[in-house]
Amino acid sequence: MADVEQKDIEVARDDQERINKFSRLTYDELDEEITTMKSEVQNYKDAVEEIEGCMEENGVMMKVGEAYTLVEEDTVLEKLQKLVEDSEASLSQKSDEIEKVKGDLDALKKVLYAKFGTSINLEK
Amino acid sequence: MAEATAKLDALLFRKTEGNKRGIPEAIFIENVEEMCKEREPTEIVGRLQDLHSKYQYMQSSLTAQRSSLKSKLPDIVSALEVVTHLAERKEKEADAAEYTYQLAENIWSKASAAPSGNVCLWLGANCMLEYTLEEALELLRTNETNARTTLKSLEEDSAFLRDQITTTEVNIARTHNYGVRLRQLAKAKASS
Numbered sequence: 001m002a003d004v005e006q007k008d009i010e011v012a013r014d015d016q017e018r019i020n021k022f023s024r025l026t027y028d029e030l031d032e033e034i035t036t037m038k039s040e041v042q043n044y045k046d047a048v049e050e051i052e053g054c055m056e057e058n059g060v061m062m063k064v065g066e067a068y069t070l071v072e073e074d075t076v077l078e079k080l081q082k083l084v085e086d087s088e089a090s091l092s093q094k095s096d097e098i099e100k101v102k103g104d105l106d107a108l109k110k111v112l113y114a115k116f117g118t119s120i121n122l123e124k
Numbered sequence: 125m126a127e128a129t130a131k132l133d134a135l136l137f138r139k140t141e142g143n144k145r146g147i148p149e150a151i152f153i154e155n156v157e158e159m160c161k162e163r164e165p166t167e168i169v170g171r172l173q174d175l176h177s178k179y180q181y182m183q184s185s186l187t188a189q190r191s192s193l194k195s196k197l198p199d200i201v202s203a204l205e206v207v208t209h210l211a212e213r214k215e216k217e218a219d220a221a222e223y224t225y226q227l228a229e230n231i232w233s234k235a236s237a238a239p240s241g242n243v244c245l246w247l248g249a250n251c252m253l254e255y256t257l258e259e260a261l262e263l264l265r266t267n268e269t270n271a272r273t274t275l276k277s278l279e280e281d282s283a284f285l286r287d288q289i290t291t292t293e294v295n296i297a298r299t300h301n302y303g304v305r306l307r308q309l310a311k312a313k314a315s316s
Contacts, residue, residue, distance in 0.1 A: 016152045016294055023290040024283055065206035067225035067235075 009116055022108045022122065030098045037091045044084045051076060132163065132171055136295070137288075145281050147182060150175065150291040156302045165303030172296045179289045186285060190278045197271050204264045207243055211257045214239045 011019075051060055051073055062071040062079075109122050137148040153159055159168060213221065220238040227233040244254045245263065255263065 011294060011298055013152055013154065016291060019294060020287040020290045024286050061224065064209045064223075065202050067223040069221050069223045 009119065015112070015115065018108055018112055022105065022112065025101050025105050025108075027098050027101045027105075030094060030101065034091065034094050034098065037087055037094065041084060041087045041091060044080050044087065048077060048080050048084070051080075128163070129171070132168065135159065136168075136171060137175055145182075145186075147179075147281065147285050147288065148175075150179075150288040150295070152291055153295050153298065156298050159299070160302060160306070165299050165306065168299045169296055169303065172292055172299065176289065176292045176296065179285060179292060183282070183285055183289065186278060186282050190275065190282065193271055193275050193278065197268070197275070200264060200268045200271060203245070204261070204268065207257060207260045207264060210240070210243055211261065214241060214257060 054060070056073065059070050059072040060076055061068040062076050112120055112122060135151060135153075137150050140147060140149045156165075216239075218239055220236045223235050223237060224232050225235055241256055242254050243257055243260045244252050245260055246252050
């Protein structure tokens, strides 16, 4: 929340736009998504390891929607491989996004603090 | 009185064009001093606070819509996964497969299902309809795309609303501070 307490410094339209932008940028949700994705990737990788280690001859039970069915190991591994790749790709995309948001926030903070000093509070 | 309020409102917000769910745009007060020439700062702050609470109401409604949509997406994705699985089995002309499914809480049972070209989709409102696999895939994909598009537009509207809220908050703070300064000046004058 951009809480502005202004003494004698006038807020110009530019500043208002910066404050708006600052207030718009949040990364709590991105942070959360990244945490979930990381554990997803780990889960898939664990699953691959487990399957490779269990030497089951008849295949393994795989979850399809809300039910489980017997699927051959190779097919499951193939699917998991694809899941790992997809999740890692979207994970790195989200990481880039969050870095950008953080960078933008810092840049805006610098400008706003330079002008308003202690009469503005930009900590969330 | 009503006329004066309407005149003040026109300075504080305006209707927006296009698809913004009727969210009015908050107007940045360029010059607080100018605004306070014809009326009291407290009057302006009061109107702004009304506007602010309206915005907050809109925000809670947008957030609710968004989270309900977000919770529906995984269901669509999961249904798509199942239909894709069925289509794969049909294509391979596989034998009947055995599925372990949840019959009730803590009870799992087995069912055998031969590959089939049809699937029933739950449409909601106590209604289920049989589709061919191709039609089901198409329907689910359309639903997914629609959900994502709606989600995106909700997010855009939320961001727009966020800006209006912030602008209004800054307007309130500035007008309020100006009012305080005016009162301090008046007090200083009276005591000297």
